[in-house]
Amino acid sequence: MTATLSGSPGKAGGDAVPRPKPPRRRLRLINRKPGRGAVVILGVIPFLLIVGGYLVASALRRAENPQDKLMPSLEAMGRAIVQYAFTPDVRSGDLILWADTAASLTRLGGGLAIAATIALVLGIAIGFLPHARATLAPVVAAISLIPPLSILPILFIIFGLGETAKVALIVIGIAPIMTRSVARAVAEIPQEQIVKAETLGASTWQLVTRVILPQALPHLVTATRLALGPAWIFLISAEAIQATSGLGYQIFLVRRYLAMDVILPYVAWITILAYSFDLALRVLSARAFRWANSAGRGL
Amino acid sequence: MSAVTVENLFMEYDGNPVLERVNLAVAHGTFTAIVGASGCGKSTFLRLLLSQERPTRGAIRIDGEPVAAEPTPDRGIVFQRYSVFPHLTVTENLMLPAELAGSRLFGRLFLGSRRRAREGVTNTLQRIGLWAARDRYPAQLSGGMQQRLAIAQALLMKPKVLLLDEPFGALDPGIRADMHAILLELWREENMTVFMVTHDIGEAFKLATRVLVFDKVRHDPDFPEAYGSTITYDLALTRKDAAPPPRLLNPPLEGGSKAQSAFGEGAAVADGPPPSRTLLAQSPTSPRGGGSMEPRSSRQGAH
Numbered sequence: 001m002t003a004t005l006s007g008s009p010g011k012a013g014g015d016a017v018p019r020p021k022p023p024r025r026r027l028r029l030i031n032r033k034p035g036r037g038a039v040v041i042l043g044v045i046p047f048l049l050i051v052g053g054y055l056v057a058s059a060l061r062r063a064e065n066p067q068d069k070l071m072p073s074l075e076a077m078g079r080a081i082v083q084y085a086f087t088p089d090v091r092s093g094d095l096i097l098w099a100d101t102a103a104s105l106t107r108l109g110g111g112l113a114i115a116a117t118i119a120l121v122l123g124i125a126i127g128f129l130p131h132a133r134a135t136l137a138p139v140v141a142a143i144s145l146i147p148p149l150s151i152l153p154i155l156f157i158i159f160g161l162g163e164t165a166k167v168a169l170i171v172i173g174i175a176p177i178m179t180r181s182v183a184r185a186v187a188e189i190p191q192e193q194i195v196k197a198e199t200l201g202a203s204t205w206q207l208v209t210r211v212i213l214p215q216a217l218p219h220l221v222t223a224t225r226l227a228l229g230p231a232w233i234f235l236i237s238a239e240a241i242q243a244t245s246g247l248g249y250q251i252f253l254v255r256r257y258l259a260m261d262v263i264l265p266y267v268a269w270i271t272i273l274a275y276s277f278d279l280a281l282r283v284l285s286a287r288a289f290r291w292a293n294s295a296g297r298g299l
Numbered sequence: 300m301s302a303v304t305v306e307n308l309f310m311e312y313d314g315n316p317v318l319e320r321v322n323l324a325v326a327h328g329t330f331t332a333i334v335g336a337s338g339c340g341k342s343t344f345l346r347l348l349l350s351q352e353r354p355t356r357g358a359i360r361i362d363g364e365p366v367a368a369e370p371t372p373d374r375g376i377v378f379q380r381y382s383v384f385p386h387l388t389v390t391e392n393l394m395l396p397a398e399l400a401g402s403r404l405f406g407r408l409f410l411g412s413r414r415r416a417r418e419g420v421t422n423t424l425q426r427i428g429l430w431a432a433r434d435r436y437p438a439q440l441s442g443g444m445q446q447r448l449a450i451a452q453a454l455l456m457k458p459k460v461l462l463l464d465e466p467f468g469a470l471d472p473g474i475r476a477d478m479h480a481i482l483l484e485l486w487r488e489e490n491m492t493v494f495m496v497t498h499d500i501g502e503a504f505k506l507a508t509r510v511l512v513f514d515k516v517r518h519d520p521d522f523p524e525a526y527g528s529t530i531t532y533d534l535a536l537t538r539k540d541a542a543p544p545p546r547l548l549n550p551p552l553e554g555g556s557k558a559q560s561a562f563g564e565g566a567a568v569a570d571g572p573p574p575s576r577t578l579l580a581q582s583p584t585s586p587r588g589g590g591s592m593e594p595r596s597s598r599q600g601a602h
């Protein structure tokens with residue numbers, strides 16, 4: 001009897017003594033997780049709502065006023081895309097969207113490349129060499145506090161109205177924070193590793209090339225990814241103020257004609273480009289720095 | 300010959316003494332274990348032996364020569380953590396010394412010389428049981444594997460002195476026993492002088508031929524920071540399976556009053572050493588210049 005009871009208390013005991021029914025507890029909200037498919041569907045819903053909301057509002061406005069320019073129809077935007085992306089411009093013979101894209105990406109890429117180089121060199125120097133830190137850390141911190149757009153006029157005065165000033169704005173806008181984050185990452189490399197390398201015969205330069213630089217690179221990629229947003233802001237701003245080509249230039253140009261059918265596809269295109277850049281950097285760092293990912297150090 | 304002598308070593312941090320009047324003479328081939336309360340300056344002493352820091356006063360000599368002012372390949376080091384390079388695979392970690400020596404500019408070998416360096420470490424890889432894991436990164440290794448790699452890497456430079464700071468402190472007890480066997484084997488083979496800090500006194504008595512206890516001999520209850528630690532006990536162990544114990548012993552230390560507490564700490568684990576060993580201990584209160592070593596059991600030593 002005892003054996004039965006202890007063997008299956010749920011049944012044998014349950015008959016004799018009515019035990020309280022276990023409440024059908026619903027999990028707390030924080031413990032309920034969507035499945036894989038649900039994640040995709042949930043993620044898509046807001047996009048569909050935005051597009052759907054736009055289409056309805058656009059249709060309503062155009063029903064009232066067929067000349068409405070503020071919320072063009074999908075067909076109108078499609079026509080604009082065909083015209084800008086696939087029809088050579090009457091005057092220049094260029095495909096305008098691609099010419100603008102090339103101009104903008106050249107500036108953005110140049111700015112990012114220069115900023116990344118500065119961040120790597122100064123970041124390693126500040127994070128690794130005590131004398132460099134004493135000399136450079138304060139000035140980098142100070143420069144990082146200057147609102148970059150406030151010195152755009154100075155850049156135009158110094159560098160003229162060409163490409164240099166726009167690239168310089170991006171560099172000045174993002175290099176200081178990138179430098180600081182690389183410097184912090186380098187300073188956090190355990191002292192034990194550096195001492196160990198010294199006992200293995202490494203010179204200061206070899207410490208940089210074999211211990212510091214390889215471990216700084218994943219952080220440089222992270223810093224670059226975080227700087228992409230600000231870099232786009234500075235690019236579009238500089239192009240809006242003074243340029244003859246570029247995505248930002250085009251948007252601000254057609255604004256005069258209230259050409260929402262051009263502006264909206266351009267904005268969508270810029271968003272796609274920004275997303276692709278970020279994705280590319282993320283994939284690059286996952287591939288190139290397997291050691292950092294296997295350490296569970298998320299990038 | 301890599302005898303280590305320490306003369307009247309003082310170390311202060313921001314005016315707070317951590318170590319004071321440390322005197323020590325260690326014969327070549329000695330396996331010295333250093334034990335003591337947490338924060339008493341064991342790691343500091345090891346950092347001084349490595350020249351990772353400079354003493355406030357005093358001198359450290361290896362074979363009579365003052366040690367270099369910065370870490371150099373004549374002294375190898377294994378820390379509890381972060382001793383290996385996370386961005387290099389096991390093989391690359393072991394190839395690093397050859398690459399640093401072979402290419403002053405890049406610290407990197409290519410093609411044929413790289414292949415030779417790779418072949419040069421196959422033996423080591425097999426010895427430490429990491430052949431199968433040779434292409435893994437340290438983060439993909441267990442703690443024991445990482446420390447085996449760290450020890451093997453430190454030995455590649457054939458250091459005169461190997462320094463270990465709680466190398467097995469983070470490992471499971473079962474793995475620790477394996478690590479002890481590997482370390483003892485390497486120590487005998489390489490014929491080096493070893494200093495190992497450990498908080499596990501059983502480990503100290505199991506591995507070492509000489510055990511040093513660091514503690515404060517003077518204590519001011521109002522200013523716990525007022526005085527530094529020194530060597531309060533210096534025990535030479537003879538073991539059938541170990542090198543003969545060094546006959547060189549410390550100059551006697553003053554402050555026998557503090558001895559009780561130091562032994563109190565030792566007593567808890569003093570039962571540890573297996574009976575096959577004889578424990579030779581110098582009484583901390585023995586007269587200067589005595590150098591007399593009286594065999595005594597660990598129990599007697601503890602009381």
Ligand SMILES: Nc1ncnc2c1ncn2[C@@H]1O[C@H](COP(=O)(O)OP(=O)(O)O)[C@@H](O)[C@H]1O
Nearest residue numbers: 312313317335336337338339340341342343344
């Ligand atoms: N770089 C440092 N600056 C200031 N104080 C330090 C420094 N390193 C160690 N100390 C102090 O020295 C004492 C001994 O430290 P440590 O040698 O690490 O002890 P142990 O290894 O015996 O636990 C501690 O009180 C610690 O706070």
Ligand SMILES: [Mg+2]
Nearest residue numbers: 341342343464
């Ligand atoms: Mg310590």
